[in-house]
């Protein structure tokens with residue numbers, strides 16, 4: 001016969017079923033009633049079992065602001081449960097997608113043998129502004145473990161808390177040296193269409209928690225990103241945002257400083273897990289001459305135009321395409337821990353198909369000219385405004401011109417910085433007017449160019465008809481030299 005005390009002690013070791021009953025009932029009741037029932041169940045648990053409860057409220061302080069501990073818990077739970085939970089809540093916070101437990105969900109976790117339960121909910125008191133909360137329940141015998149170790153473990157999952165002193169490595173020949181990574185770019189400050197941004201964040205979140213999946217399918221825990229687009233569209237900014245989001249170190253690999261494939265391999269082996277390995281401007285850094293020659297021998301003459309003659313003759317380094325391919329493929333066998341490999345290029349069409357095929361570069365992301373959605377992010381970051389009577393004019397002009405986010409950002413940088421609201425509004429007006437002037441000028445250039453292009457095309461057509469075969473040779477020669 002088990003005594004009531006024993007029953008409660010056992011219940012304290014597994015209060016999950018009680019919590020689930022409370023949450024299921026709450027789901028099917030009107031919001032206010034549901035919240036009371038849920039609170040009632042939680043009180044019952046605390047009364048009837050030797051459990052302890054810790055609450056993480058979304059808003060804290062005298063003038064309520066978002067509680068950082070709540071954000072850390074939210075992030076921890078979203079990473080832990082995003083692939084198992086049946087009901088997740090998707091929110092955009094600070095322009096980033098945040099997946100979290102839906103209201104009145106219960107999630108069980110285990111840490112060093114101690115079982116804990118997380119319950120999500122929303123308080124409904126009249127004084128409270130309907131703020132959300134997470135409550136943590138655990139047996140009181142685990143108090144020390146939970147407070148000293150488990151909570152530290154949870155807070156570490158907040159990317160900025162996880163690795164506050166991230167490092168930026170760069171190579172001098174075959175040696176890495178590092179400084180503290182201080183680029184403040186985040187997905188919040190990145191100007192990009194919200195849908196695209198969401199997709200990237202989701203991809204990164206899934207990758208960073210997919211160690212078990214990669215192990216199960218027998219593949220190295222790595223993922224390749226190819227970022228392409230014109231200069232100034234935010235390729236480097238996106239890399240910084242990725243590093244800050246994941247809390248990874250960054251290795252900026254300068255291929256031109258690497259002597260040969262052996263050195264490249266040595267550098268690779270020295271990289272740590274949880275890192276992003278970046279090769280910027282891969283098309284320029286890599287000498288494709290071997291492949292070009294092979295293709296020429298096969299009769300694919302046009303490929304020789306990809307690199308200028310001079311460039312091909314004076315390349316001082318001997319890192320080959322196959323060296324790079326081994327570098328990417330070898331990441332699995334030589335290193336453990338998750339790694340992202342990121343290539344950037346302004347000329348994706350110049351890259352060898354083998355280099356960027358799926359499996360090597362899994363995700364291809366085009367960074368493009370600044371359109372209205374991206375502009376709104378920049379306006380919010382730089383001028384702290386979300387709407388303005390001049391926005392429609394800017395929207396229309398951005399649609400007609402190819403202006404990079406870098407150019408727009410330059411125009412949106414106020415000449416004086418002030419905390420005073422009136423000066424800020426004045427600054428915003430001046431910056432937006434300046435941007436409009438620049439965009440109108442660009443629009444005019446586009447118009448002139450297209451007119452010019454039309455007349456040159458006509459001229460070329462006429463000339464083609466008259467052209468002798470040796471003219472073609474001279475033009476091809478010039479192209480190869482330029």
Ligand SMILES: Nc1ncnc2c1ncn2[C@@H]1O[C@H](COP(=O)(O)OP(=O)(O)OP(=O)(O)O)[C@@H](O)[C@H]1O
Nearest residue numbers: 189190191230231232233234235236237405406409
């Ligand atoms: N999408 C963007 N969001 C926010 N800022 C941006 C964006 N694109 C460019 N910028 C601004 O312009 C500057 C230059 O951008 P960045 O170096 O990221 O461009 P890039 O595409 O890497 O250029 P390049 O191809 O020349 O290396 C950044 O420091 C940033 O201030």
